[in-house]
Amino acid sequence: MPKETAFAFVTNEIGTLRRLLVHSPDSGIGKVVPSKAQDWLFEDIVHLDTIRRKEYDYYTKILLYFLDPELIKGRLHEVDAKSASRNFYKPGHKDFYRSDKVIELQWLLEQILEDREIKLTLVASVCAVEGCSYTVQQELLAYAPVELARIFISGTNAKKQMLFAPIPNFIFTRDIGITINNHLLLNKPAKKARTREALLVRYIVFNHPLFETLRNNIIELPDTHQHFLLPKEGDDRKVTLEGGDVMVVSKDHVLIGVSERTSMEAAHLAVHALFEKSIVKKVSIVKIPKKRDYMHIDTIFTQVKRNVWVMLGSFSKKAVKKEDADIVQRILEGKKEENKIKILQFRKKDLENPVHFDTLEDLLTDISRNDLGSDEKVRFIYSGNNEFPFDAREQWTDSCNVLALKEGVVLGYDRNDKTADAFEAAGFRILHAKDLLDQLESGTTQTEQLSDCLILMPSAELSRARGGFHCMSMPLYRDPI
Ligand SMILES: NC(=O)NCCC[C@H](N)C(=O)O
Numbered sequence: 001m002p003k004e005t006a007f008a009f010v011t012n013e014i015g016t017l018r019r020l021l022v023h024s025p026d027s028g029i030g031k032v033v034p035s036k037a038q039d040w041l042f043e044d045i046v047h048l049d050t051i052r053r054k055e056y057d058y059y060t061k062i063l064l065y066f067l068d069p070e071l072i073k074g075r076l077h078e079v080d081a082k083s084a085s086r087n088f089y090k091p092g093h094k095d096f097y098r099s100d101k102v103i104e105l106q107w108l109l110e111q112i113l114e115d116r117e118i119k120l121t122l123v124a125s126v127c128a129v130e131g132c133s134y135t136v137q138q139e140l141l142a143y144a145p146v147e148l149a150r151i152f153i154s155g156t157n158a159k160k161q162m163l164f165a166p167i168p169n170f171i172f173t174r175d176i177g178i179t180i181n182n183h184l185l186l187n188k189p190a191k192k193a194r195t196r197e198a199l200l201v202r203y204i205v206f207n208h209p210l211f212e213t214l215r216n217n218i219i220e221l222p223d224t225h226q227h228f229l230l231p232k233e234g235d236d237r238k239v240t241l242e243g244g245d246v247m248v249v250s251k252d253h254v255l256i257g258v259s260e261r262t263s264m265e266a267a268h269l270a271v272h273a274l275f276e277k278s279i280v281k282k283v284s285i286v287k288i289p290k291k292r293d294y295m296h297i298d299t300i301f302t303q304v305k306r307n308v309w310v311m312l313g314s315f316s317k318k319a320v321k322k323e324d325a326d327i328v329q330r331i332l333e334g335k336k337e338e339n340k341i342k343i344l345q346f347r348k349k350d351l352e353n354p355v356h357f358d359t360l361e362d363l364l365t366d367i368s369r370n371d372l373g374s375d376e377k378v379r380f381i382y383s384g385n386n387e388f389p390f391d392a393r394e395q396w397t398d399s400c401n402v403l404a405l406k407e408g409v410v411l412g413y414d415r416n417d418k419t420a421d422a423f424e425a426a427g428f429r430i431l432h433a434k435d436l437l438d439q440l441e442s443g444t445t446q447t448e449q450l451s452d453c454l455i456l457m458p459s460a461e462l463s464r465a466r467g468g469f470h471c472m473s474m475p476l477y478r479d480p481i
Contacts (some may be wrong), residue, residue: 028166257297305403398468413459
């Protein structure tokens with residue numbers, strides 16, 4: 001297996017994944033109440049034990065098997081034994097898996113909090129953001145790092161007092177920042193519920209020794225002076241950017257979504273930052289409808305192979321043609337201008353003449369052929385097999401949001417049946433996570449042998465949080481392709 005040399009380096013979406021940031025569901029998720037679920041960006045309340053033991057733990061095991069097998073191989077029975085109380089999965093516990101490939105953010109937070117000065121500043125910052133009393137601030141300072149990291153994330157102390165709201169979306173590590181070549185672009189969350197996540201991660205990347213070599217390559221987008229003078233929220237001049245809207249499709253080309261979460265102002269600041277620092281040569285702006293259904297671009301398409309993409313059919317050529325053909329239907333269905341996708345590609349060498357793409361398939365085909373040099377036919381797998389109403393239903397539960405562990409081997413939710421059928425029809429094997437783990441553990445399958453397959457992960461609870469495995473991963477290192 002080729003070993004990476006840099007700590008962080010990502011030039012594509014599908015090369016073999018070697019290192020990523022994750023966060024497993026913490027107790028804060030079990031505190032989401034119905035009246036707060038929407039404010040906290042969950043679609044429903046979730047069952048904590050199920051989301052952990054029966055769902056996310058499978059993700060951790062699969063990631064470890066692919067990225068850091070020595071920590072898991074031959075140990076499945078032991079780590080999942082009832083007597084082990086899931087300690088293997090708990091940051092802060094002595095039996096925690098401690099991987100520098102599948103890196104848990106809570107574990108990094110514990111480590112930076114060992115430094116007295118960082119602890120003081122971070123406690124003060126969290127208290128300022130959360131409006132804590134002076135007494136709570138003093139209480140926080142008295143905690144040891146492991147406990148303090150847990151409180152910062154879950155919001156609740158050991159005496160079961162809630163000191164501030166949880167940050168249940170911290171499991172969606174994609175949205176906190178993005179590795180672009182050897183740089184790290186930090187996010188600016190659009191939603192208040194995700195503010196503390198950004199603060200914690202800023203402290204981690206600027207202080208943890210693992211990020212030492214990246215330190216001079218961290219990009220933060222500033223607020224513009226218009227922002228401070230704006231009368232109301234929701235104006236596109238507000239600088240907000242979330243990682244789900246940024247895709248590094250080749251070493252020279254980044255896609256940036258303008259969406260419910262990423263503003264036009266942020267997109268244009270990012271284009272300038274990426275060009276000025278000569279990080280990439282092309283940036284494509286993909287403007288999608290501002291809708292909860294499609295909060296980021298990675299909720300409507302992700303990449304599977306050089307020449308294969310999974311996407312939502314309503315943004316496909318056929319749907320666009322149908323719209324153009326039938327104006328009455330378009331008006332009745334409310335398919336107005338703002339419901340369309342718009343794509344403009346900026347090139348550093350000719351900034352004033354951006355290239356326009358009519359449809360998402362045109363852009364993705366261009367990436368497959370021209371950026372990635374694929375000679376094979378470019379293929380699209382559609383959410384819900386492109387059948388109404390399964391297309392919309394399965395997109396809602398993240399059928400388009402798959403994570404490539406290596407080219408052609410992707411993780412998706414088991415509830416998206418029709419999308420799985422479409423993968424199968426496109427020549428992909430369908431594997432269930434549990435069966436795959438059994439085969440890996442018994443040695444009948446090796447990760448290196450796997451190709452062209454969709455690994456189905458249990459998802460009844462996870463999907464209520466409205467993000468898939470692309471969202472639940474923040475790649476730090478992928479092999480170049
Ligand atoms: N990249 C993504 O699409 N992330 C999903 C984030 C889901 C989370 N509940 C949110 O609404 O922010």
